[in-house]
Amino acid sequence: MKRSNLITAAGATRLRNELAHLWKNLRPEVTRAINAAAAEGDRSENAEYIYRKKQLREIDRRVRYLQRRTAEMQVIEHTPSNQNKVFFGARVTLTDEHDQEISYRIVGSDEFDHKPEYISVDSPMARALLGKELDDEVTVRLPEETNRFWITEIKYPDPNQ
Structure with a gap:
């Protein structure tokens, strides 16, 4: 890919x-x-x-x-006009089936290893999140398992950070 x-x-x-x-x-x-x-x-x-x-x-x-x-x-030097959906650069907070909360920021493939909560826009998780809205259910299919999450927060940090 x-x-x-x-x-x-x-x-x-x-x-x-x-x-x-x-x-x-x-x-x-x-x-x-x-x-x-x-x-x-x-x-x-x-x-x-x-x-x-x-x-x-x-x-x-x-x-x-x-x-x-x-x-x-x-x-990408700007935030999207519709900040109610998940796009590149978003920080998304998710809750899993066990009420565990996790937060990710969707970044480029050359920067996802800069911070532990960064994920590549090309990852299965990011692809599942893109275009989703607050309270949407997200299903992430991995080779060995399928996980379900619910979007609880979408934020767009300063693009220069």
Whole structure:
């Protein structure tokens, strides 16, 4: 399944800052360390040189990924006009069949691991919630079970948070 390109303004800022840090700070530092290690002689048995080359490959891989993602991301910088329905960026409070309450914020696939209560817009839970309204029943089908929830609150935090 293709990942969504949606992202909050705060998430987009985090990705851009990470890209800038990798490219302007970390990569030049590692490159200098590689050159210093290479000057020591035999590269085939030089642990520092081998480690730094591996580190540089990992940085370059992440830089390429971030460049692709930041170029294609669609930053959502506003709240929807109808705040009685669940859309991207909403913080939704749910109650399950055992009267346990849980709250999620629907965010982009590149930012759901930023906070534990964030879920990706591409997740089964988020897909089940999108378009629903207050007091609606939501059924989430997972490979091993089906869960039922009721929407008890819908909020739209500042999109820049």
